[in-house]
Amino acid sequence: MVVQDITLETDRLRPGRGLVERACELQSALGLPVRMKMIKVLGSHADAPLSVTEVARMLSISQPTATKHLAILHRAGFVRREQVASRVHYTLDLDTVAEYRQVLDLAFRHAFTPCVNSFDCDTCPYAQTCV
Incomplete structure (x- = not known):
């Protein structure tokens, strides 16, 4: 979808939820x-996925705290998880970072x-991409 010279992948906009959501x-x-800070840590280690232990150590936080925050970032799509043996490795999802910039700009x-x-959003043909 192109709106005001910005292309936004509408597949990330869930049905019934638009740009604002x-x-x-x-x-x-x-x-x-x-x-x-986790975004910064993962972004600066783009060449090598990091374990939750490594992220926790770099930020001087506990592993459970790191796990909780990485899960939130993962649910939003900012972070990818990959199971490697008994460890989970995390990387930054650059597509979501780009989407975030587009969504805010739009x-x-x-x-x-x-x-x-x-302001009748229920009947508006632009409801999915309007604020």
Whole structure:
């Protein structure tokens, strides 16, 4: 889907949930400094997946805390998990990072555009990609 010169993969927008819901889901996943730091750690180790133990050690947090936050990032799509023997390795999903940037850009562009449907989102043909 192309809206205002930005292509957004609509397959990540779940049925009945549009741009606003996806933007909030992504924002929520990044809503704590420790998760932003995890994005940085995984992004700077793009050539080698990291275990939860390695992520925890780098951030000086407990393994259970790291596991909890990595799970939240994984549910939002920011992090990929791969089982290797008895360990789980994590990598940053660059497609979701790109999507996040697109969603925010699109959301802010729409925020300054007049509504064409009198704010009746239920009947609006643009409801999936509007804010």
